[in-house]
Amino acid sequence: MEQKVSASSAMPQMEQLIDVKQIWLTLLKYKWKILFFSIMVTAIASLVALSKPSIYTATATLMIESKQAKAVSVEEVYGLDTRINEYFLTQFEILKSDSIALEVIRKLDLTNNPEFNPALVEEQKLLDISFDIYELLPFLKGLRKPAPELSEDEASYRLEQRVLATFKSKLAISPVRKTQLVNISFSSTSPALAAQVANEVGNVYIESNLDSTMQVANKASGWLNERVAKLKADLQASEARLQAFLREEGLVDIEGVGGLASQELNELTSQLNKARDRRVAAESLYNLAQSSTNNVARISAVPEITNHPVIRDVKLAVSNAERKISDLAKRYGPKHPKMKAAQAELKSAQKNLDRELRQLVKGIGAEMSAARQAENTIRREIEGRKAEFQELTVKNARYSEYQREVDSNKQLYDLFLNRYKETSASSDFGSTIARFTDVAYQPLLPSAPKRKLIVLMAFVASFGFGCVVAFVLEALNDSFTNAKQVETTLGVSLLGILPLVKSKKDKLPTYLYYDDKQRAFSEGVRTIRTGYMLSNMNHDNHSVLVTSSEPSEGKTTSAINLAFGLAQLEKTILIDCDLRRPAVAKRFNLPAAQPGLANLIAGTHTFEECLVKDETSGLDILSAGLVPPNPQELLASDRFGLLLEKLKQRYSRIVIDTAPCQAVSDAYLLSQKVDSCILVTRAEHTRTGVVKHTLGKLVQQGVKIDGVILNRLNLKKAAKYSGHGSYYEYYGYAEKAPETAKVTKTEKESV
Incomplete structure (x- = not known):
């Protein structure tokens, strides 16, 4: 029981290892593209970061009093009250207000500073550019709309608002948590200006509060003076009424x-x-x-x-x-x-x-x-x-x-009189609501842009983005990229692999099979030949159909080279049944008027007139001949069936090249007349769903599938990025093997 549990628990770990390995292989596959993309993005980010001017940030710190100090109370001058949170929030918002910012702008004349008013530099450039454009293209002058005329006040207001927006974007007011301190930070390309503005914001805030306090005190003093005079008159009148009442009633107490x-x-x-x-x-x-x-x-x-x-x-x-x-x-x-x-x-x-x-x-x-x-x-x-x-x-x-009236008037009079005296005594006392704990100094180092961080983040982000794109491309790529994928996806045996051979205009030499420099290709053909013959060892099969799902997958090349390989062992004939786009005659440089299968079925020529003998390989070739208007009818005729029967008596192997299955239905028709079928698919090109659909239709027709040929596979790439290097190692070994032009008698006997 313990062994079963351990085995089952080990399965997820194995799956996880396989997933990690696949991720690593995917990254290796796209590593140069990812690195190139990351380096390009990093280089662009570096240029952008270097092109941006250095920004310096200066910070001044204010301590905001919770209450305004009064000259008549020493405790209130140094007293703090941290319970009024709304009061501090209000002061922070006042520091951020437009009125403070505009006062600083006016004091420092920032409207004439190019940093805050880029129009001072850009307007002339725009005027010069527009002038050149209209000079070069005179017909655009009629489309030019005149700029609206603004009054001096409107123009000044708009300019001030633009400068204000720029100013506030550079200003930062940040309260220090759980304290009465607030930091005033300002960023500028000039370190001296940054420190000057930060300090000036605090000074303007303090001065504005002093001005408002003095105005309120003066206004309150005048109002209290008027109220005291009126209350005094009311008190005297009420006392007179009380005394008159006592005299009228003859009362003393x-x-x-x-x-x-x-x-x-x-x-x-x-x-x-x-x-x-x-x-x-x-x-x-x-x-x-x-x-x-x-x-x-x-x-x-x-x-x-x-x-x-x-x-x-x-x-x-x-x-x-x-x-x-x-x-x-x-x-x-x-x-x-x-x-x-x-x-x-x-x-x-x-x-x-x-x-x-x-x-x-x-x-x-x-x-x-x-x-x-x-x-x-x-x-x-x-x-x-x-x-x-x-x-x-x-x-x-x-x-x-009467007495209550006198008492109330007396209380009001005493209250206002005391308040008036306090206000008058302290009206000229300039108590500040805030004070500097730290003034701003010129910063020595820039605060932005953080060029190293920008470059690092650009590289990390671009590298991560490249990895994501690589994973997406790999997930979207449903073509065959390695040999093992063919068998696991299609459920049929893989006869062999034809490696990718670089050539001009994707036209391979016809006799590549006999090229000593292409040992890997030759060994691939021999592997396919061996697999085909082994799959038909116990069957009296002579004819084999070579087809593909789509055009340009290499079915003609595979058919020719398979025929070359079989011709070394047995008497073999290659028939070009692709009567729509024949290619065998061109590969062997046959003349355009060379009669072939179509002529033979039509009865215009004899078999000997249509047959071509290849001297290099000893292969008999029956080309398509003249392209008929009704190729499918010719292939479905009884004459074609009789021809195949006669050829089976004359040849040991008949290799038939036909049209792609997805393009026309000729292959499905011919599959009923042959003994077996080989499907060719192009690596990293044909979609797996298309190949599955083709195999499904062939199986429905009852055709015997000998296997699949994976054509044009990059062996080095497959061995490196798939994790299965056996094929490449095998072909590498084949390239080092001694030259073998012909199959030995021992090989014939073993086959």
């Missing part, structure tokens, strides 16, 4: 009078409550006493009466008399003089108690009347005092109204 009246009213109310309690208590006691007038015992049981000092003393006397009788009764009888005296004393005490009780009841009635009278008197007094208090409350409300 209405607050004290009101407090005394309120205190008296509260005391009368308290007395009324006490009088009411006294009257209620007297009425209750009087009513109770009246209900018990005939019963002395009930009257004496009332707590208020019992607790009266007189009644308490009388009752004490009665109690003593009763106790005395009780003591004497223990020793004497009822008729004893002491007993009688004691009883007489008891009766006298009881009568005295009854008399005092009745007298007390009368006093309670008088007390009740007095309590009622006192209550009524206090109530009448309260009603009178209430009326007076209400009248006093109305006066107090009017007094409070």
Whole structure:
């Protein structure tokens, strides 16, 4: 199980290695083009970078105060407040504003500087060029539109706006993060001007703030002066109204009078409550006493009466008399003089108690009347005092109204008076909103253009772009570039490769097969011959059709050289069945009137008259002859079929060259009359889809496909960039092999 997992995990690594290798091979394939493109682009970028003037950047640093300092507060002069982010953002935008930039432009007279106003130099050049053009081409004068006339103000405004746009493009305001510092950078071709402008922007910003502060202070001082005068008049008027009211009402201190009246009213109310309690208590006691007038015992049981000092003393006397009788009764009888005296004393005490009780009841009635009278008197007094208090409350409300008006006017007057005095005292104090922490100095080195970086980036970008283009071209190239690609793409065997042979006008020599200097080509033909014969070893096949998908793929060359190779082993005939554009006769320099296949099928000539014997190779050749108007009908005729049957009895191998499959259908027609077929395709030329389509149609016709010949393949290039150098090594070995003009008897026997 562990071995299976390791094997499966190794597969993606193998695929990744193959992909990396293919990428490397693609880069090697296009390396000189990529390097040439990169060097050209880098050279152009170098020229452009060198042609651009050096730009110098100077930077000044300002610290912006969070609040404007005041002369009356030392803490505010040095105080910082970093909580107001919107304030700093506003100051940064003010530094970038057009008003600051225009002031700097006017101060430094930048409108007359060629760096900011290129029109000073270019206008004359344009005028000279236009003059020359109109002088050389007079007919263009009628098409020339006169320039619109502008007033002096409009022209000045437009010029200033152009200079302003150029100025702002060179100015950079960058706040330092989490600080109150801001960097003012300016770029120019002149280092002195760059430093001067950077410092001047900060100075103009500070001066503009001072001017605006002074203007605001002066305006505020004048406005405060007017307001103070008006508020003073309002305060005096309100105080006069208050004094008049006090005189009219005869009041000195209405607050004290009101407090005394309120205190008296509260005391009368308290007395009324006490009088009411006294009257209620007297009425209750009087009513109770009246209900018990005939019963002395009930009257004496009332707590208020019992607790009266007189009644308490009388009752004490009665109690003593009763106790005395009780003591004497223990020793004497009822008729004893002491007993009688004691009883007489008891009766006298009881009568005295009854008399005092009745007298007390009368006093309670008088007390009740007095309590009622006192209550009524206090109530009448309260009603009178209430009326007076209400009248006093109305006066107090009017007094409070006048007093509030006086107080508010006094507060406003004091506030504005203090502010006016502060403003007047500090109006001539020129506090700055910002100050320089670092002034700009003339830079020693240019900041732009970064020529080394431009050249490096140009090379990297162009090299990367060249690699991308190479990958795109390689992806779009669906032609055959190596031998292995033929078998993997088409699924058929590769008979062999014919290497690319350079020649004038792409016309190869007819007898290239016998050229000692082209050993690779000869070996390629022999390889194709061997592959063809091996594929038909167990079949009694004599005729083979050599065709291609498109014209100019080398089918005629392949057919001729295959016939040369077969002729060395067996008796072979080469037939040119391309009756539309025959090429075999031209290759062998046959006369134009030479009869051939068309004449033979038509019956105008005999076979011996049409047959040509090549002395160099011993190959029999049957050319196309005169081009007929109906080539397909001739090839489909029974006479052509009978001809092939007779030739099979006379020749061991019949090599037929025919028209391309995509151009006409002659090849498909001939494929039904031959034993097998060989398809020729041109390396790096024919698209794989076209070859697949041709093979598919041939297979549908039931044709036996012996294989594919890959023609005009650059062996060195294929070996170097495909990663498969076996073919090239093989052909290189063939070039070093001893010269072999003819096949030995051993080779014949092996074949």
